[in-house]
Amino acid sequence: MKRLLFFLVFPLLVLGAAMLLGPPGGPGALRILRWAWDATFASGRWPAPDDLLIRTILLEVRLPRVLLAFLVGSALASSGTALQALVRNPLVSPDILGLSAGAACGAALAMTVSWIPLQPAAFLTAVLAAALCYFMAMRRRSVSALSLVLAGIIVNGIFTAALTLIQVANDPFKLQTIVHWTMGNLHNAGWGKLQSVALPVLAGSVILFLFRWRLDVLVLGEEECRAVGLHPEREKILFLLAAILSSAAAAAVAGIIGLVGLAVPHMGRMLVGPGHQRLMPVSFLLGGVFLVVVDTFARSVALFEIPVGVFTTLVCAPFFIVLLKRATAAFGEG
Amino acid sequence: MPIEICDLSLSYRERPVLHRIFLKIPEGRFSVLLGPNGSGKSTLLKAMAGQLPSPAGAVRLFGRNLSEVPVRERARLVGYLPQSHHPVFPFTVEEIVLTGRASYVFSQPGQADRRKAEEAMETAGLTDLRRRPYTELSGGERQLVLLARLLAQDSPVLLLDEPVSHLDLANTARLLAMVRRLTQAGRTVLAVLHEPNSAFLYGNHFFFLKNGTLQQPPHPDRPWDGGFISGLYGVPLEVVPFQGKAFLTPGLF
Numbered sequence: 001m002k003r004l005l006f007f008l009v010f011p012l013l014v015l016g017a018a019m020l021l022g023p024p025g026g027p028g029a030l031r032i033l034r035w036a037w038d039a040t041f042a043s044g045r046w047p048a049p050d051d052l053l054i055r056t057i058l059l060e061v062r063l064p065r066v067l068l069a070f071l072v073g074s075a076l077a078s079s080g081t082a083l084q085a086l087v088r089n090p091l092v093s094p095d096i097l098g099l100s101a102g103a104a105c106g107a108a109l110a111m112t113v114s115w116i117p118l119q120p121a122a123f124l125t126a127v128l129a130a131a132l133c134y135f136m137a138m139r140r141r142s143v144s145a146l147s148l149v150l151a152g153i154i155v156n157g158i159f160t161a162a163l164t165l166i167q168v169a170n171d172p173f174k175l176q177t178i179v180h181w182t183m184g185n186l187h188n189a190g191w192g193k194l195q196s197v198a199l200p201v202l203a204g205s206v207i208l209f210l211f212r213w214r215l216d217v218l219v220l221g222e223e224e225c226r227a228v229g230l231h232p233e234r235e236k237i238l239f240l241l242a243a244i245l246s247s248a249a250a251a252a253v254a255g256i257i258g259l260v261g262l263a264v265p266h267m268g269r270m271l272v273g274p275g276h277q278r279l280m281p282v283s284f285l286l287g288g289v290f291l292v293v294v295d296t297f298a299r300s301v302a303l304f305e306i307p308v309g310v311f312t313t314l315v316c317a318p319f320f321i322v323l324l325k326r327a328t329a330a331f332g333e334g
Numbered sequence: 335m336p337i338e339i340c341d342l343s344l345s346y347r348e349r350p351v352l353h354r355i356f357l358k359i360p361e362g363r364f365s366v367l368l369g370p371n372g373s374g375k376s377t378l379l380k381a382m383a384g385q386l387p388s389p390a391g392a393v394r395l396f397g398r399n400l401s402e403v404p405v406r407e408r409a410r411l412v413g414y415l416p417q418s419h420h421p422v423f424p425f426t427v428e429e430i431v432l433t434g435r436a437s438y439v440f441s442q443p444g445q446a447d448r449r450k451a452e453e454a455m456e457t458a459g460l461t462d463l464r465r466r467p468y469t470e471l472s473g474g475e476r477q478l479v480l481l482a483r484l485l486a487q488d489s490p491v492l493l494l495d496e497p498v499s500h501l502d503l504a505n506t507a508r509l510l511a512m513v514r515r516l517t518q519a520g521r522t523v524l525a526v527l528h529e530p531n532s533a534f535l536y537g538n539h540f541f542f543l544k545n546g547t548l549q550q551p552p553h554p555d556r557p558w559d560g561g562f563i564s565g566l567y568g569v570p571l572e573v574v575p576f577q578g579k580a581f582l583t584p585g586l587f
Binding site: 085088089090210211212213214216217219220221223224225226227228229230231269273274275277 | 383384385405406407408409410413414415416419420421422423424425426429430432433434435436437439441442443483487
């Protein structure tokens, strides 16, 4: 019962509340509620002209946006959870694999060369960056956590450099679009975008959810993992594939959403502890709810949209600092 | 024959570590592997546990070539307790012990797995600690947790790498007595130990390793006799007779 409340009622409430809120000047929450009541219980009534407006705002703008925010947030948080276990480091997020730098580079390229489709390009370059990390880090057919993180820094550098190059070569107008994209964007969400991101995110999420307990084993280290009967390299590939699929799709559709993949898993650990049987579902949920809430703020507090990536970074940064202090203290002891 | 080693030589970065090892681990006994630091004991244990790639046919597990036994199946036959281990996240004792069931689990551990973990914690005397975070335990308690995980794994052969290195006197005695009971119940154990006295007290079969080669004691039933151990470690030792066996202690020098 408590679980049902947490996993179903709580997110639905947040999603519902997010649907009611919008920029100042739009239809108020009460009007939307009345419309929703009428539409459900008094159907058959002729819709008034402004009802049509509310309907469009709600079903064509806000609903896909809220769902997209939920999907992206939960993809980033769950991939972050898996990666932190995989490399046995609590200060890691999907960004370490160069995913967002890769996605940004691909997106910029697509905005420069008109015949390249934006989202597939961003997705492919993100996957390419992550794959590059993996193969750079490979030594004697095995990938250590440390070399993966170091390779990630290099790959991040390469793609950031390429992005800068593309930006320099562009005219100011395109430059502005590129910069806007990299700041993280959910504002042009639509059913089309949601559709294109749903499949890879769901595929990755199913793997992460189904095999989440193995992360408890993997986090103990390779030797222990092998000793109890899991092939560490195979498991690593499985979880990397799932995390990359899911977070590359998220980055391709939403740009750079800073720190969600790092901070949310820790919030989850504070709530339910480090065991992945409970942590993974909580990460899905918390990541989604977190991004929906932050995005609702980003689009409602001012007349213009504040890029959501800026907001998530501002919210998560203090959290990260506390975490860093604690982690270094713990490493000092050990 | 649980584990048989036939002409195993291994080197680490061009430096030879093990040289032409032949040995058979007797079934249902508490075997102990003794030798000075750097003699290759841990490497030998790792090779048996499949943690190191070893030449085909050199390590045989119940008559089969070890490298041909799939990881999952191997884990159900051989349990391996590595030396100390550094946890990153504060998992509870219960969660750590449960990971011993990994070779039986596809997606999530079930009731039977939880029951096995429960029994293992009881055997290791950890029931009171089950909800405590592993990161907050003392070195000795951690070792017991890892042993409990090994028990949950439920394999007939156990390979222990210095299982008592962090334990005090009482816990050392408790753990070694527990291991001996396991062998009496039919399991096969090979443990690397540092201290010859506890080895002779609890173990009933011995292997000696020096500079990567196995050493034969002149009196296999009484390896403490004839200055053999003193030669093994390269230190003069006094031999004190005790209950038909002997205690060894370095002299003052």
